[in-house]
Each structure stands twice: as structure tokens, then as C-alpha cells.
Amino acid sequence: MPWWRSLLRYWKPFLTVLVLPVAGNVFAGELRDLVYTGFGWKDPAHYLWWTTGIAGALVLAMSAVAVLVGRDLFRPHNIALGPRRNPHPHPHVVLFLSNLNTAHGRFDAGVPDGLSLSGDLDADLRELVRRKNPKDLRHGEAAVRWPWEMSLRGLFQHRGALRSVTLVCSRESLVQAHWFARLLTDRYAAAFPHLLNPDHVRLLVRAGRSVALSACPTTGEGCAGDPAVMAWDFEDYDELYGGLVAMMDQFAREGTRDTDVMVDVTGGQKPNSVVGALLTVNRRAKFQYVQTNTPNEVIAYDLMTDPVGN
Structure with a gap:
């Protein structure tokens, strides 16, 4: 203009x-x-x-x-999104963990009943695409839709460089977080070799007026802490935004640069996606979204506000 x-x-x-x-x-x-x-x-x-x-x-x-x-x-009069398909790998990914609806499906340690995982994440992701298409199903096979597929796709984009995953959980997904952590550190250890340290898959939890990053358990019955401390309301904007801002401050204290942080907003509810996106405005951190339909690409955005009239 x-x-x-x-x-x-x-x-x-x-x-x-x-x-x-x-x-x-x-x-x-x-x-x-x-x-x-x-x-x-x-x-x-x-x-x-x-x-x-x-x-x-x-x-x-x-x-x-x-x-x-x-x-x-x-x-801010205009916001420049700066989308980039299949972004370069980042060492630190923040993930909103969707819950598995156990009332309408059976899961074995987080894996849908009838789905066999090979341990090769790339091959398993291709298999999941096939199992969602009724035309590609073999005799006796049932269609499979796995809420954690997109989260795994988002992390697979950062394989090789990934050093830590921070899980933001709701009350429903908190009790399943150990299943997801076990997938990363056990079943798919070959794809994520740097996550084998127990402290590298972490939960964002409250710590007084601030937050802390707590190692996510991978065995037993999962998280035994108080859900009021360890879980987040995915539909409460103020609660989530305040927690994530404190998380970024904690990252800075640990020496993690904004440029090394990617926030995946695919999982959870719509409000937490808005929070995750706005968290990165005028920061050097980025957020990403995984397409839920083919070609299932990972698209990253760099949100910056533009001056008036641009």
C-alpha cells in the first residue's frame, strides 16, 4: 500500500x-x-x-x-505467516498431546487394536495412510484412525536433530502420556536416538506461580501426580498462554534458544492451537501443523507483525 x-x-x-x-x-x-x-x-x-x-x-x-x-x-495491523513446508529439523519440540478415546476403541499401550507396529516409523506412517483408505484395506482388515499419528509425523520431521520433546497434557491425555513417551524411547528409538535419556521427554507442569519440566514416566501406571498440577485445560486460553510463556522463560534459563524451538499445534483442541500459534508471534520460535489428509505434510509458520500499511 x-x-x-x-x-x-x-x-x-x-x-x-x-x-x-x-x-x-x-x-x-x-x-x-x-x-x-x-x-x-x-x-x-x-x-x-x-x-x-x-x-x-x-x-x-x-x-x-x-x-x-x-x-x-x-x-498489530497485519501478521505475516511465512509458511514453510517440511521445515528443517529443530532440536526441541513442544507438543499438545491428544487423548485416546478408550471408550470407543481398544488400545494396547496406546496402540490401536488391530494395528501392528514394525518399529520403523517411516514404514508405519505409510501403513497408517493405507489403513485409513477403505479401498486399500485387505480382507479382514478394519480401518484405523489413530490420534497420535499426526503427533508422530510432526516429530518424525525433526528426526536426527531432536533432543527433547515437551508434552503439554490435558487431564484426559495425562494418564496416557507414559504410553506416548514409551513409543518415542522404545518402539521408535531408532528414529529418535537422542531421546533415550529419561529426561528428554518431559511434561510441562505447574510449580507455584511458575512452571517446571518434569521427566515423563515410561513405565508402570503413568503419571501419579496431582492432575491439578500436571494437567492443563486445553480450552482455557489464559491458563495455557501463561503456562507456555513461563515455559519459554524456563527454556531460556536452560540455555535453549528460541530458534531451536518448534511448537506443534496439531493435537489437542482448537483453543490450544491458537495459544501455541500466538506464543510464537514476534519470537524466533516457530509453530507447525501437520496436514490430517494426504499428502500429510508438515507446515511451519513464522509469525511476525508488520508495520501499519504493509
Whole structure:
């Protein structure tokens, strides 16, 4: 958009920014003269009282206008998404873990009944595509839809470079997190060799007014902690956003750079996807989404706000 069209479209904020500093400068000069006159440092005959009043009134008026047009002054007018298909691998991925609906399906350690995993993640992901298409099913096979397929696809994009996975769990998925962690550290250890350390698959949990990153169990009955501390409400924007901001601060204290962080927003509910995306605005961290239909590509976005009119 040409600059003169931006000027016409946003004339109120431009006028406010132009006039308010000038009026403030004039008012400051008039106040200085008032002080000088009061202390006898300036001849009262050369001081015009009415100019101070006019300058003060103008400052108050323009300040009121600034408040009224503040939305135009300070809001981000445009957001550049900068999408990139199949992004380069990142060492640290944050993942919203979807829950498995055990009331409408049987799962063996998180794996749907009737699905045999080979341990080769690339081959298993191709098999999952085939098992979703009724035309490709063999005799006796049932269609399989696995909520964790897309999460595994998102992590597979970062194979080789992946050093840690941070799971953000709801109350429903918290009790299944150990199954997912076991898939990464056991069944698919060949794809994620750097996750074999128990501390490299972690849960985002509350710690007083801040958060902590706790090692995710891979054995037994799973997470035994208080769900009020360890689980997050995927539909509570304020709770999630505050927790994720604190998480990024924790990453920084650990020496993790924003450029090394990818937030996967495919899993969970829609509100947590919004939170994950907005967390990366004007940060060097990025967020990604995995297509739920073929070709099942991973698409990453770099959210940056643009100046007015761009």
C-alpha cells in the first residue's frame, strides 16, 4: 500500500503522533517561562499567561485523542505467516498431546487394536495412510484412525536433530502420556536416538506461580501426580498462554534458544492451537501443523507483525 493511502486510512493516529509531541514541547516551554517568572528570573511583562493555558488544553485534548485512537496506534495491523513446508529439523519440540478415546476403541499401550507396529516409523506412517483408505484395506482388515499419528509425523520431521520433546497434557491425555513417551524411547528409538535419556521427554507442569519440566514416566501406571498440577485445560486460553510463556522463560534459563524451538499445534483442541500459534508471534520460535489428509505434510509458520500499511 502506498504511504499516502496509509496516511489517509490512519489519519487519526498519524495526527495524534504528530501534534501531541509538538503540543507537549510548547507546554513544557510555557511552564518553564512560568517558573522563571515566578522566581523573578524573567520580566513578567514578557510572559503571556494565555499561551500556557492554550498549550495545556491542547496537550490534554491530544492525550484524550490518543486514548480514543489507541487501538489504531498499538494494534498489530497485519501478521505475516511465512509458511514453510517440511521445515528443517529443530532440536526441541513442544507438543499438545491428544487423548485416546478408550471408550470407543481398544488400545494396547496406546496402540490401536488391530494395528501392528514394525518399529520403523517411516514404514508405519505409510501403513497408517493405507489403513485409513477403505479401498486399500485387505480382507479382514478394519480401518484405523489413530490420534497420535499426526503427533508422530510432526516429530518424525525433526528426526536426527531432536533432543527433547515437551508434552503439554490435558487431564484426559495425562494418564496416557507414559504410553506416548514409551513409543518415542522404545518402539521408535531408532528414529529418535537422542531421546533415550529419561529426561528428554518431559511434561510441562505447574510449580507455584511458575512452571517446571518434569521427566515423563515410561513405565508402570503413568503419571501419579496431582492432575491439578500436571494437567492443563486445553480450552482455557489464559491458563495455557501463561503456562507456555513461563515455559519459554524456563527454556531460556536452560540455555535453549528460541530458534531451536518448534511448537506443534496439531493435537489437542482448537483453543490450544491458537495459544501455541500466538506464543510464537514476534519470537524466533516457530509453530507447525501437520496436514490430517494426504499428502500429510508438515507446515511451519513464522509469525511476525508488520508495520501499519504493509
